[in-house]
Amino acid sequence: MNKEEYFINQFSNKKIIGDDGAFIDGFVYSMDAFFENVHFKKEWMNLKQIAYKSMIVNISDAIVMNAKPIYALLSVAIPKTYSEKDLIDLSKGFKKAAKEFGIEIIGGDTISNEKLDISVTIISKTSNPIYRNGVKKGDLLCYTGTLGLSKADLEKLLKNKEISKKSKFIKPVLNPDFFYEISPYITASMDISDGLFFELERLSKASNVGFEFFYNIDEEIGTSGEEYEILFSFNEKNLEKIKKIALKHKIKLNIFAKAIKGKYRTDCKNHHF
Template sequence: MNLEDYFISRFNNVSIGDDGACIENFVYSKDAFFENVHFKTEWMSYYQIAKKAMFVNISDAIAMNAKPMYALLAVAMPKTITKHQMSELVRGFEDIAKKYSVEIIGGDTIANTKLDITVTIISKTNKPLYRKGVRKNDVFAYTGELGKSKKDLTKLLRGGKINEKSKFIDIKLRDKFISQNMRFLNAGMDISDGLFTDLDKMMHVNNIGIKFYKNIDKKIGCSGEEYEMLISFDKRHKKAMIRRSKLSRTKLTIFAKVKRVKNIFKCKANHF
């Protein structure tokens, strides 16, 4: 058990363990986005930083098939920040909030030695998608392409530059795909810590193992901050899901099935 999982396990509450806490059809989720942990200011503009902070938090709502409604922002800013940089942060927050019809209703600001952001998203769902719910005849799939975010992060860490359309900066969320296919889905979560790491979480909560249809390279399986969706559904729905993914132009990779075996994945933690 890694340190993050150990810390979370110390809290004994049934609402903890998914991308958000679902209480009476409301979903509450919060993620931190800290300078020198998740990003460096030389990598991204203040506008891009604010956008990504919103994206990664809205992703949690979408992962639970919830419609994001309200956001609370906590922004710790260095005393050297300029008014222009503050305006860029505001513009980034507001542009993504507007895109997803989210109302920013408050929060807090403090002085700090660096730029740290936390966002709380309040969303609503009539049918939540949990990590627990995998059944014995299920197959596993993920949306989109994996691996590019880790590749671009490595490039940045080595002093290189990446395209502003890179997934590391400009995230594409799968809200319509999830909402339109909920009747087929048994379990799901967003891929934020890497396919292997997040798959391990889903296997643990469902007390299952899996059998891969083919080997997945570590460059793909250990790539974090992808914000694609990891889902499970009954194998009888494979053709329907493939057809519907093509109609929505969402790449879908079906890569494994449930099997009573023990799986061990080894990926370096992204942020701990």
């Protein structure tokens, strides 16, 4: 058990905390940290991109629970050295994400700090939350898009190499419309923030199932984090419906496994930079 899990286990309602957000009475509450030298280095992105990404990784949590984000609170620790222009750039990033997803920034706190540390709380609404514990034996497992590029880009950054401004590592792309449309036809979902293999471990634990892979998935693909693609499960009878919706939204589907009796564990190491 890692430190994070250990700490979380100190609180009673593990089930709720284990999901991307907590669903209570029609609302989903989620909160994620986005800290300098933990999640990003300031050389890697400009301030607008950093603020934008800090919002997007949180909004992603809401979407994969089938919730529509409505409000955000921001805790922003700002280096004393930042200029007024820096603050405007930061606020532009927050506002861009808020506007894109129809979110109102309703409050928060700003303080002076050694480095830029952001925590974002998102309040979302849903009448039909989707959890991690809904995978049924026989369900098909699918992830969207292409995995691997975020890890490759992170490795470039760690070697002080340049990456494309369009890299998902800098600007994750969420697909809320696709997700909301498939939501009636799926049984469980989560976003891929730490890497497919690690998310599958969580899904296995939450739903008490194992997975039979249809093909081998390379480590470079399975351990690529910060992808913000969607991992979901569904009953085979809904395959055609989901394929049709994916085609409409131009989303690539990768149906890679079937849920079986058992338990899934990966031997790969989950290494943050």
